[in-house]
Amino acid sequence: MSGREKQAPGVGVGAARVRAGPPGGASPAPARRRLEPGTRIQFLPGIGPKRAQLFERLELVTLEHLMRHYPRAYLDARRFVPIAALRPGELLTVSGTVRHAAALRTRGGRADFVATLEDDSGTVGCYFFGQPFLARTLKPGVRVVVSGELDPIERRLFNPLFEVFEGDLEELLDVGRLVPVHPLTRGVTARGMRRAVRLALDAAAAAVADPVPAEVARAHGLGPLAEALEQIHFPDDDARLATARRRLAFEELFLLQTVLEVRRRALGEQGRGLSLTGSGALVRRAIAALPFTLTPDQAQALEEIEADLRAPRPMHRLLLGDVGSGKTVVALLAALHAIEGGLQAAFMAPTEILVRQHAATLARLAVAAGVEIVTLTAATPTAERRAVAARLQAGEPLLAVGTHALLEEKVRMPRLGLAIVDEQHRFGVRQRATLAHKGVIPDVLVLTATPIPRSLALAYYGDLEVSRLRARPPGRGRLVTRIAGEQKFPQVIEFMAREIGAGRQAFVVVPVIEEGARVEHRAAEVEFERLSQHPLLRGFRAGLLHGRLRPDAKQQVMEEFASGAIQMLVATSVVEVGVDVPNASLMVIENADHFGLTQLHQLRGRVGRGEHRAVCVLVPGPGAGALARERLEVLTRTDDGFAIAEEDLRLRGPGELWGTRQSGLPRLRLADLRDEPLLLETQAAARAAVQSDPRLAAPEHGMLRETLLARYSEPLALALAG
Ligand code: ADP
Ligand code: MG
Numbered sequence: 001m002s003g004r005e006k007q008a009p010g011v012g013v014g015a016a017r018v019r020a021g022p023p024g025g026a027s028p029a030p031a032r033r034r035l036e037p038g039t040r041i042q043f044l045p046g047i048g049p050k051r052a053q054l055f056e057r058l059e060l061v062t063l064e065h066l067m068r069h070y071p072r073a074y075l076d077a078r079r080f081v082p083i084a085a086l087r088p089g090e091l092l093t094v095s096g097t098v099r100h101a102a103a104l105r106t107r108g109g110r111a112d113f114v115a116t117l118e119d120d121s122g123t124v125g126c127y128f129f130g131q132p133f134l135a136r137t138l139k140p141g142v143r144v145v146v147s148g149e150l151d152p153i154e155r156r157l158f159n160p161l162f163e164v165f166e167g168d169l170e171e172l173l174d175v176g177r178l179v180p181v182h183p184l185t186r187g188v189t190a191r192g193m194r195r196a197v198r199l200a201l202d203a204a205a206a207a208v209a210d211p212v213p214a215e216v217a218r219a220h221g222l223g224p225l226a227e228a229l230e231q232i233h234f235p236d237d238d239a240r241l242a243t244a245r246r247r248l249a250f251e252e253l254f255l256l257q258t259v260l261e262v263r264r265r266a267l268g269e270q271g272r273g274l275s276l277t278g279s280g281a282l283v284r285r286a287i288a289a290l291p292f293t294l295t296p297d298q299a300q301a302l303e304e305i306e307a308d309l310r311a312p313r314p315m316h317r318l319l320l321g322d323v324g325s326g327k328t329v330v331a332l333l334a335a336l337h338a339i340e341g342g343l344q345a346a347f348m349a350p351t352e353i354l355v356r357q358h359a360a361t362l363a364r365l366a367v368a369a370g371v372e373i374v375t376l377t378a379a380t381p382t383a384e385r386r387a388v389a390a391r392l393q394a395g396e397p398l399l400a401v402g403t404h405a406l407l408e409e410k411v412r413m414p415r416l417g418l419a420i421v422d423e424q425h426r427f428g429v430r431q432r433a434t435l436a437h438k439g440v441i442p443d444v445l446v447l448t449a450t451p452i453p454r455s456l457a458l459a460y461y462g463d464l465e466v467s468r469l470r471a472r473p474p475g476r477g478r479l480v481t482r483i484a485g486e487q488k489f490p491q492v493i494e495f496m497a498r499e500i501g502a503g504r505q506a507f508v509v510v511p512v513i514e515e516g517a518r519v520e521h522r523a524a525e526v527e528f529e530r531l532s533q534h535p536l537l538r539g540f541r542a543g544l545l546h547g548r549l550r551p552d553a554k555q556q557v558m559e560e561f562a563s564g565a566i567q568m569l570v571a572t573s574v575v576e577v578g579v580d581v582p583n584a585s586l587m588v589i590e591n592a593d594h595f596g597l598t599q600l601h602q603l604r605g606r607v608g609r610g611e612h613r614a615v616c617v618l619v620p621g622p623g624a625g626a627l628a629r630e631r632l633e634v635l636t637r638t639d640d641g642f643a644i645a646e647e648d649l650r651l652r653g654p655g656e657l658w659g660t661r662q663s664g665l666p667r668l669r670l671a672d673l674r675d676e677p678l679l680l681e682t683q684a685a686a687r688a689a690v691q692s693d694p695r696l697a698a699p700e701h702g703m704l705r706e707t708l709l710a711r712y713s714e715p716l717a718l719a720l721a722g
Contacts, residue, residue, distance in 0.1 A: 332366060
């Protein structure tokens with residue numbers, strides 16, 4: 001807290017700066033009583049049980065809670081000026097003496113308070129709405145510091161920040177500094193909160209135990225925690241605020257990464273040693289028989305997977321790549337490894353129709369390897385189902401393709417060595433746990449077409465390894481993306497009619513604009529009607545697909561579109577996890593600005609899967625501004641899903657875009673998930689700490705362990721108990 005500097009009050013801009021004495025030095029502050037950080041708020045001077053209850057609404061119970069109640073913003077009220085220099089449009093601070101003060105009653109019956117403030121340069125009026133009780137504080141003769149914006153018409157300050165000035169500028173909390181703006185609740189004023197936090201810091205900041213081990217703090221250049229807590233609430237200057245913020249963000253991310261690392265290791269240790277020992281001959285044969293060569297990205301991903309498969313601990317790996325980047329082939333080759341090792345492999349997809357598509361693709365690819373594919377879904381006839389289940393139960397080394405039913409039902413795969421899960425979004429953390437609780441801990445490979453930005457993957461999937469397919473396989477149909485305003489819609493329809501006339505098919509995607517399924521399906525229905533009736537399109541068959549349809553109806557529409565019986569499919573974004581319709585060459589996305597870039601990118605991945613040139617037309621909604629259009633332009637320029645995801649993250653922040661909520665991890669308060677360097681740094685620190693002490697049992701990890709157990713409950717407790 002040393003070295004705080006402030007301009008002297010009342011002497012105007014550019015006046016000599018005064019340096020304050022040591023903290024607590026000559027100031028008339030009350031003697032500081034040391035308390036434990038765990039002390040309840042009610043024991044702070046001036047806060048009894050009744051006021052403490054108000055704080056509890058914000059889940060602030062102890063002094064440490066108060067100290068961890070970080071401001072959500074700061075008001076920069078550091079510019080001291082003479083009263084005569086006050087002007088509208090700027091938050092300025094003056095220091096003076098109260099001259100006149102009076103409570104008054106408005107015609108409406110409200111009790112207000114006015115005071116006139118004076119310094120050497122002049123006077124200014126201050127008007128406080130509904131606060132007649134200020135008469136007790138702002139009495140004539142009292143010296144006060146006031147921060148506010150001058151009202152341009154009345155030339156006075158309305159509801160300014162103020163603080164009675166007792167001689168030491170160092171002690172100012174509410175004015176004349178970077179003023180913290182804390183989240184509040186009814187009954188707790190901004191001033192009250194600042195005072196409570198101030199008291200808590202004075203009483204207990206030095207005693208807050210640091211969950212970041214001393215050695216880590218040293219290695220990463222982190223200053224004392226107490227100073228960070230002080231500076232995050234009452235920063236001396238911007239630089240010190242930034243340092244404090246980084247320090248506390250480091251702590252948040254370090255804790256998060258430690259949890260992920262503990263989980264990762266715990267999963268690893270549960271392994272029952274089904275490591276693969278096959279020679280790889282089967283895979284080589286299959287690769288040789290492919291009608292193409294693997295891309296370098298595919299080859300590398302396969303290598304990474306193979307290394308995991310051979311390792312004694314179970315794999316938990318994400319395979320990230322755009323639709324069409326060639327994940328399925330890689331997954332199949334991984335499955336062949338398992339099968340060659342005498343183990344079973346399961347390939348799970350979210351929908352019935354995807355299961356059938358995968359099974360067909362896999363069967364085609366697996367012929368050369370002589371591996372048999374069996375399918376199992378809710379629609380499999382009972383007799384066949386029994387037969388398949390019996391073979392699986394007997395431990396035959398098969399590749400079973402199915403919906404998640406494959407997991408959740410009573411299908412036993414005692415020799416399950418590799419579970420492949422398509423589409424991360426439908427397969428949450430919970431299912432991952434289910435798999436682990438089936439008694440076997442197979443290797444798990446999750447395929448996802450959601451191009452999670454690196455930093456988010458680090459933050460939320462730090463317990464998973466990640467392989468990426470960045471470059472697409474060559475020789476596939478080109479996809480061109482264009483933006484067309486409403487006024488160009490007739491041309492879009494003409495183009496659609498030509499494409500369909502030439503034997504192609506088209507998607508028309510309508511976003512869910514308002515909450516609620518009602519609105520969603522109305523929008524799609526209206527568009528379906530409009531297009532089916534359109535003179536140019538009347539001759540073709542259109543289908544309608546939205547979230548309110550029954551599953552079998554959905555399935556039927558999808559199948560008719562896949563078979564070509566329907567040429568034009570009007571759909572809400574349910575097509576996202578859709579099927580492969582190589583003949584579809586056009587996608588029109590209406591009100592495109594209502595989608596995130598990543599979602600748009602995924603949607604358009606549904607076309608251009610065949611040999612034909614494909615087009616995606618983005619139609620911005622009527623309310624789309626220049627900014628929204630600019631955002632959409634990104635899609636016309638690049639086809640790199642990862643680049644698009646990064647851009648989306650930059651523009652819109654993490655939010656729930658990538659389904660991060662399902663990760664079951666806490667919200668971060670200070671850390672910015674876009675800060676990749678800090679994420680990497682904390683991950684490295686966490687990995688080192690857990691590697692040296694997997695159960696965090698060493699004394700120097702005591703506080704870390706305690707903090708994690710308090711925050712992350714049982715799954716972690718299990719892992720740490722070991
Ligand atoms: P994803 O599962 O990532 O959506 P797929 O595995 O379905 O992608 O591959 C998309 C298409 O590209 C398939 O038709 C597949 O046969 C083909 N493909 C995959 N890898 C290659 C490659 N290395 N070279 C050429 N075509 C490939
Ligand atoms: Mg796929």
